[in-house]
Amino acid sequence: MKNIYIKAFCILTLGLTFASCNDYLDDAPKGSKIPTTLADYEAFLRDEYSNQSVDAAQALNLMNDKFIDIATLAAERLTKANYMWDETADRIDLKQSDERMYYGQYQGISTFNLIIENALTTTEATEDQKRIIWAEAKILRAMSYYNLVNFYADTYDASTAKTKLSVPLITSADVNAPSKQVTIQELYDFILNDVKEALPYLPKVSQTALHPNLGAGYAFNSRVYLQMSNYTEALKYANLALTENNRLYDWNAYYVANKTVIDLPNSYTNTPSPMGYDYVENYTYRHGASTSLSTEFSLPVERAQRFEAGDVRFKSRWKIRTVGVETYYRRTLSGMFNYGGITTVEIYLIKAECLARAGQISDALTSLNAVRKTRIQPSSYQDIVTTDRTVALNAIFKTKNNELILTLIPFADARRLNAEGVYKVSFSKVDNGTTYNLSSTSHLWTMPFPQGAVKNPGNGTITQNVAK
Structure with missing residues (x-):
């Protein structure tokens, strides 16, 4: 993996290199500022374009959730392979350029590692203030690892999670820090532990929309447990999140x-x-x-x-x-679009799915219809009413896919449902007289690592999670 660096601390220009962020902090160039205060580190959370974006473009392509024009399909072979569900394509060979999902998430992780390592020893802040920033960085790091594992590794399956590999785990901001490609189970355990440690210190009100609050911590925990098919815990944290914020936009x-x-x-x-x-x-x-x-x-x-x-x-x-x-x-x-964060509508629909799976169909539909009432014109609106769990769940899945379109979540949900094997997701389309299909068991549901990451893994190793 390419060494991930924090541009404000580690500079690589004109042949001038520093072995690590720590080395650089000991000897800052003239005119540079060495971060010492909590405000210095908190500022990195506000670097939204570098550290807080989620580029799941190839997942959107596979889902056919965004329009790709003819010219782009002709020019971008990897995009075409995913968009046209070409199982014969060698996507590993096609992924020769850097990918923003991979390097962008690890850039954010490096920043969050830096904050986690240093926030509690900074100056000009109370202990409570330090813990808040530390906890917010923990949540954001966990969110970035969730994005990576649900893009580059197979989806969570309790029967295989302890043996299948996920992505490299890095817990230090040092550019020479060792990394280990841990199992899917190990990474999920790491994510859940980050959330567990952060929850007691998250504020009820965010400093900005980029700073996770207590509701965000609960909501993200609900998302993670849902992906693990742990519906009891997912429901528990969905309810806690909705206690913090249950507003829906009209x-x-x-x-x-x-x-x-x-x-x-x-x-x-x-x-x-x-x-x-x-x-x-x-x-x-x-x-x-x-x-x-x-x-x-x-x-x-x-x-x-x-x-x-x-x-x-x-x-x-x-x-x-x-x-x-x-x-x-x-x-x-x-304007702006919250495609990489978490919103209340996702949590309403997680709650609905968990209730439906528990046989509480009426309560599940109450949660689902609460969302639909704010979206469907009164002249067209009717409550969805059923006692059939499959009908209820399919209505929930449809609404969630539409509500969270252009985010990573419909892709993650499809993978989860395919692994479960009951409500499998597959697609079919006709283009210029030719029928194309994406089966629920296709290897295309897992994205290959970029070639640069595999060929230059830094202080660790990376094994591809797909054959092509």
């Missing part, structure tokens, strides 16, 4: 307020995104895969058709457009 009100612009035929004038830093559903905020942070991705027609009739959240964000031979749903919002 997309019906947004649509009414912007209806004149949204419904204007053949107009793609952008309306403001409400899903930014102050979105009422935020537990914690992180950017997503788009390199243009002020816009979101457009959708394929086939994907757009899976939204529920009367969904004004969908209608407010995308509008059908034809350019040449290509028809797609063009994005129409501008």
Whole structure:
């Protein structure tokens, strides 16, 4: 793996190198500031573009959750392999360039390691203030490892988690720190322990949207336990998270307020995104895969058709457009989008799934319908009512996939459901008269490590988790 460095501390220019961050801190260049106060370290949490973004682009491609035009498919062979579900493609060979998911998450981890190592010994702060920053860095580090393990390793399965490898585990900010590619079980244990240690010190109110609060800690724990199919613990922490924040944004009100612009035929004038830093559903905020942070991705027609009739959240964000031979749903919002953090709607739907699996169908649908009422036009809305667990769960999965589209979560959920083997996820599409399929057992559900990481693993080793 390429050595991950913190640019404010370790400089590699004009042949000047430092063996480690610690060495550099002992001898800072003239004009540079050696971090000593808690505020110095806390500032790194605010570096949202480097440390707090989640680029799950290839997962979105595999899910066909974003529109890829003909020119891009011709130019980007890895994108085409995932988007067209080409099981014959050697994705390892195609992944010759660096990948933002891998290096971006490890850059954040290096920053969070630095804070965890130093926050408790900083100056100009109380012990309580130090513990808060330390705990926030623990949550953010755990979130980054969750993203990595659910992208580059097979999904969690209790029967194989102790033997299958995950990703390199690094707990030091030193650029020469040793790393070990631990098992999936070991990494999940590490993630859960980080959360356990952080929870007692997380504040109830965030300093900014980038700083995880107590609700974010509970919500993330619920997400992790759900991925482990531990529905009892996932429900427990979902309830705790909703006690901290249970607000849902009223997309019906947004649509009414912007209806004149949204419904204007053949107009793609952008309306403001409400899903930014102050979105009422935020537990914690992180950017997503788009390199243009002020816009979101457009959708394929086939994907757009899976939204529920009367969904004004969908209608407010995308509008059908034809350019040449290509028809797609063009994005129409501008602003910021919380694609890498955690929101209340995810936790409502985790709660709904856990309740349904426990046989509490009525309560599960209460949680599901609470979300739908804020999304579906009153003229189209009807409560989903059923006593059948499978019907209820499929409705929950559909809503969750639509609500969390363009995030890593639908990909992670599909992998979890495929491993379970009951509610398996597969896709089929027809393109230019040819039928393409993605089976629930395809090796494409696990992404290969970038070649640079395998060929240059730093102070450790990396074994590919897929054959191609």
